[in-house]
Every structure is written in C-alpha cells, then in structure tokens.
Amino acid sequence: MTHWLESWISAWAPGAVLLAQEGAEKAANGPAKPPIPFYVPLAGVAVLFYFMLIRPERRKRAEQDKLLENLALNDHIVTIGGVYGRVVSLDKESIVIRLEDDARARILRSAVARVISENRDEAK
Template sequence: MGNYGGLISLVLMFVLFYFLLIRPQQKRQRQVQTMQGGLKKGDKIVTIGGLHGIIDSIDDNKVVIRAGDGSRLTYDRAAVREVTESAPE
C-alpha cells in the first residue's frame, strides 16, 4: 500500500490542479472567443487598453471604433475585452 500512496497523491494533485486552474481558464477563453465572434456594428465596447467606444465597422480581423470625440481608431478584433451594450437588432 505504501507504493500506491505516492501515486494516489500525485493523481489527486493533478485532478485538483485541473479543476482549479485549467478548466476555468478554458471556460473563460471560450466565452471571450464567442463574444469576439459575435461583435457587430453599433456595439458599445471596451478594449483591453481601456478605450470605450462604439464599433463603426468590422471585418474578419479588425474593428474600427468610434471614440467619444468622433475619431475612428482601428484595432485588432482580439483587443476587444467586453461588450458593454449590444446594438439593437
């Protein structure tokens, strides 16, 4: 039984590590990919740099954001952190 004790504790540590660190990170990554895939013109967003704006146009990899003073800035689609308000359908 002494030989199996070390093996059991190693497996238990791996399972604990998976459920506390790996699985939540994968879930968050799927949510971000879904959010970035569903972006559309008119959505109010926040970028990873903290810029608040409205999506003016969008293509496969880039998003043009209209900032507060009317300026238009181009960002990668992956730079969008969250959608604060979705555009009306």
C-alpha cells in the same frame, strides 16, 4: 572553519553509512518499486490542478471567443486598454471603433475586453 565541518560530518556520517547499507541491501534484492500510495496524492494534485486552473481558463476563453464572434456594428465596447468606443466597421481580424470625439481607431478583435451594450437597432 574546519572545526564545524568536522563536527557536522561526524554527526551525520553514521546515518549516511546506515542509509548506504540499507540501499545496498535493497539493490541486492532487486529494484525497489514505488508504493501505490505514493501516486495517489500526485494524482490528486493533477485533478486539483485541472479543476482549479485549466478548466476555468478554457471556459473563460470560450466565452471570449463567443463574444468576439457575436460582435456587430454599433456595439459599445471597452478594449483591454480601457478605451471606450462604438463599432463602426468589422473585419476578420480587426475592427474600427468610433471614439467619443468622433475619432476612429482600428484595433484587433482580440483587444476587445467586453461589450457594454448592444445597440444593433441604431443605425448611423
């Protein structure tokens, strides 16, 4: 087991010594400043991250907030759990929906995934 370790150390030791000497020379000359081209790809990744992830998520969140704000009575909705219903009562944080078999369920406004149709003229 020590044979492979000794051969590995003997193969890499000269390179490590040269790197250590080069590092000592640079330290004697003062602190090394990272080159500006190093920051260009980093800035590019940050911009790409913003436009690919953060901005679309903000837009999606704004659309969802607008949908929840414009929710009205008799709107047919689908919840995030896949439950279909019709809005029969609205609260600040929750809504009551009527299910297909005339059962009612109270859900959070944030549980509304989308509005299927807006039947605001239909009053029951």
